[in-house]
Amino acid sequence: MINTIYYNIKQYLSKIFTTSSLLLQFSFICIGILVMSLLSCSSKKEVEYYEKNVKFTQNLDIEKKIDMASRLVPTPQQLDWQRMELAAFLHFGINTFTDREWGTGTEDPKIFDPKSFDADQCVKTLKDNGFKMILLTAKHHDGFCLWPTKTTSHSVASAQWKNGKGDVVRELKDACDKYNIRFGVYLSPWDRHAKCYGTLEYNSFFIEQLTELLTNYGEIYEVWFDGANGEGPNGKKQQYDWELILSTIRKLQPKAVTAIMGDDVRWVGNESGIGRETEWNATVLTPACYQRATIQNKNLGVKDESEDLGSRKLLEHATELFWYPSEVDVSIRPGWFYHKEEDHKVKSLKELIDIYFKSVGYSSLLLLNIPPDTSGLINKHDQDRLKEFSEYIEETFRNNKINKGEQQLTLKEGSYIEYLLKDNSPINTILIQEDISKGQRIEEFFVEAYINKKWVKVANGTTIGYKRLLRVPEFTSSKMRLTVTKARNTVNISNFGAFYAPPITTEANTKVFNEIDSKDWQIINPVNVSKSIYDGQSVIDWKSIDLSPLVISLSKPTEISGFTYTPVAGDNKSGTIFRYNFYISNDGIEWQKIIGEEEFSNIENNPNTQYVRFKEKYKINFVKLEIISTIDNKEYYSIGKFGLLL
Numbered sequence: 001m002i003n004t005i006y007y008n009i010k011q012y013l014s015k016i017f018t019t020s021s022l023l024l025q026f027s028f029i030c031i032g033i034l035v036m037s038l039l040s041c042s043s044k045k046e047v048e049y050y051e052k053n054v055k056f057t058q059n060l061d062i063e064k065k066i067d068m069a070s071r072l073v074p075t076p077q078q079l080d081w082q083r084m085e086l087a088a089f090l091h092f093g094i095n096t097f098t099d100r101e102w103g104t105g106t107e108d109p110k111i112f113d114p115k116s117f118d119a120d121q122c123v124k125t126l127k128d129n130g131f132k133m134i135l136l137t138a139k140h141h142d143g144f145c146l147w148p149t150k151t152t153s154h155s156v157a158s159a160q161w162k163n164g165k166g167d168v169v170r171e172l173k174d175a176c177d178k179y180n181i182r183f184g185v186y187l188s189p190w191d192r193h194a195k196c197y198g199t200l201e202y203n204s205f206f207i208e209q210l211t212e213l214l215t216n217y218g219e220i221y222e223v224w225f226d227g228a229n230g231e232g233p234n235g236k237k238q239q240y241d242w243e244l245i246l247s248t249i250r251k252l253q254p255k256a257v258t259a260i261m262g263d264d265v266r267w268v269g270n271e272s273g274i275g276r277e278t279e280w281n282a283t284v285l286t287p288a289c290y291q292r293a294t295i296q297n298k299n300l301g302v303k304d305e306s307e308d309l310g311s312r313k314l315l316e317h318a319t320e321l322f323w324y325p326s327e328v329d330v331s332i333r334p335g336w337f338y339h340k341e342e343d344h345k346v347k348s349l350k351e352l353i354d355i356y357f358k359s360v361g362y363s364s365l366l367l368l369n370i371p372p373d374t375s376g377l378i379n380k381h382d383q384d385r386l387k388e389f390s391e392y393i394e395e396t397f398r399n400n401k402i403n404k405g406e407q408q409l410t411l412k413e414g415s416y417i418e419y420l421l422k423d424n425s426p427i428n429t430i431l432i433q434e435d436i437s438k439g440q441r442i443e444e445f446f447v448e449a450y451i452n453k454k455w456v457k458v459a460n461g462t463t464i465g466y467k468r469l470l471r472v473p474e475f476t477s478s479k480m481r482l483t484v485t486k487a488r489n490t491v492n493i494s495n496f497g498a499f500y501a502p503p504i505t506t507e508a509n510t511k512v513f514n515e516i517d518s519k520d521w522q523i524i525n526p527v528n529v530s531k532s533i534y535d536g537q538s539v540i541d542w543k544s545i546d547l548s549p550l551v552i553s554l555s556k557p558t559e560i561s562g563f564t565y566t567p568v569a570g571d572n573k574s575g576t577i578f579r580y581n582f583y584i585s586n587d588g589i590e591w592q593k594i595i596g597e598e599e600f601s602n603i604e605n606n607p608n609t610q611y612v613r614f615k616e617k618y619k620i621n622f623v624k625l626e627i628i629s630t631i632d633n634k635e636y637y638s639i640g641k642f643g644l645l646l
């Protein structure tokens with residue numbers, strides 16, 4: 001190309017000067033060299049990007065770091081993953097049949113019997129409602145495998161279902177292929193069944209399970225490893241071999257993204273469906289699967305849950321950055337697995353839409369859990385809600401009122417882009433997207449609308465990233481503009497939109513936590529218990545002074561079928577009860593233990609109301625909750641709400 005240009009210039013000049021003296025020849029060559037060097041200089045100026053990871057040399061100044069951070073980009077897989085926006089989690093397994101959240105690993109595999117399991121129904125329902133991927137819990141912490149693995153008999157091969165001839169992974173994968181939707185697997189490293197858990201042998205056992213899943217089922221799009229690392233049957237914890245695990249995935253499914261304990265996708269840090277308003281996909285958080293993670297994250301004082309993972313302040317001390325986008329995993333129900341009890345506690349449309357705005361709208365992927373029920377279908381309650389949800393999203397975002405909102409535009413810090421609107425209809429939702437294939441750059445922005453012949457600020461914010469959705473008070477206008485007030489480099493806008501989201505009339509589900517009038521019962525131990533924990537008052541934050549049990553006396557013999565426990569509201573969950581015993585009594589002297597050594601599984605990550613149903617109803621005068629341990633092993637416990645169920 002450069003040669004062609006030089007040749008053309010020479011041709012052109014020789015047309016002007018017909019004499020070809022030596023001097024002239026010489027000057028042509030000089031001009032040619034000049035043009036060539038100018039061209040090669042400008043090609044050197046081409047932007048250099050760093051894919052997935054960038055390391056800083058020592059003593060690099062902050063401006064240089066910021067510039068490099070702005071040129072950190074996702075891998076093609078990470079970019080494709082982010083563009084899905086919506087994926088479905090399927091928690092399905094032995095817990096579906098025991099009504100638990102964490103199985104013990106001692107379950108009889110025979111009980112797995114989803115008589116009407118219909119992979120087509122599950123996949124089609126999700127596909128029809130806008131989900132782009134299905135992620136199945138191929139093995140949860142109980143160790144029960146949903147495919148006929150050679151590694152253990154604790155699998156569908158020993159189940160009642162299809163006389164042990166079934167394979168949930170195969171059926172779901174086939175249905176995903178049929179409906180053209182991606183498929184991923186959750187494989188719990190923590191295994192409460194495997195005898196070898198806690199020994200070196202377990203690492204090979206785990207690799208074998210992973211290998212089966214990654215070789216026998218065609219393309220696997222995402223591999224999800226939970227961070228939970230509890231004790232196995234022998235009371236020991238496992239040292240996982242992450243290097244081997246990740247290299248196995250790279251070898252067998254090089255296109256798969258690895259999530260949570262993987263290094264492509266980061267856990268958002270909670271299970272309630274809330275992303276960060278300021279969300280940096282280019283983060284200082286070192287993925288936990290790397291050996292250097294512990295020390296680096298400790299030095300920077302960051303963890304999955306940290307509010308700030310990418311500010312300039314953090315970059316000052318960071319030694320490297322990762323493109324590590326966040327995935328918001330949350331269940332459509334209070335629990336991850338199906339529980340009949342929760343059929344009427346499916347999140348309301350309002351709750352789901354809030355989650356959507358705080359996940360997809362905060363530049364994250366929403367991984368919404370919809371657990372198949374005991375018959376093996378997406379339950380009618382969830383189906384109905386999903387339909388409402390997808391119709392609402394479709395209706396809201398169908399019509400972008402901005403004229404040519406989808407064009408690619410660049411913008412410098414301190415400048416703005418003006419957009420014309422197609423009509424004068426009301427707006428209450430704004431959408432902004434950066435072209436993240438060129439990095440994430442906006443740090444602060446505001447949006448104005450031309451209202452009554454004046455520019456009025458209607459929204460402002462910090463980061464944009466892949467997508468930012470903003471809910472604003474309703475207005476009408478003929479033009480709007482986006483101003484970037486702070487940026488890490490020239491900004492690349494790929495989309496700007498203005499929409500109208502219809503009001504949602506249904507309210508959030510009110511959760512019943514107590515079915516016996518609080519006038520009819522009284523807490524007699526500890527003596528200082530706040531009444532608000534059982535009469536539904538909103539001031540909820542009671543903490544005991546020691547581990548002495550919670551004892552309740554009823555004013556008359558009452559038939560009860562269970563109890564509820566809700567951790568305290570707010571961020572400080574210290575003292576949340578984890579393991580407990582539960583007793584009943586007629587006189588408060590002689591006690592019968594009806595639940596022994598039980599746990600509120602996963603309460604630390606998912607601090608929802610726990611509903612505990614007894615195997616039978618008991619007519620009693622007293623109940624007692626004995627605390628064995630709390631999530632943080634404290635000598636006190638805390639209660640947000642406590643209730644009795646009829």
Ligand code: FUL
Pocket residue numbers: 101102226227228329336602605
């Ligand atoms: C957690 C697990 O312990 C839960 O049971 C659930 O699978 C959730 C998605 O991850 O950490």
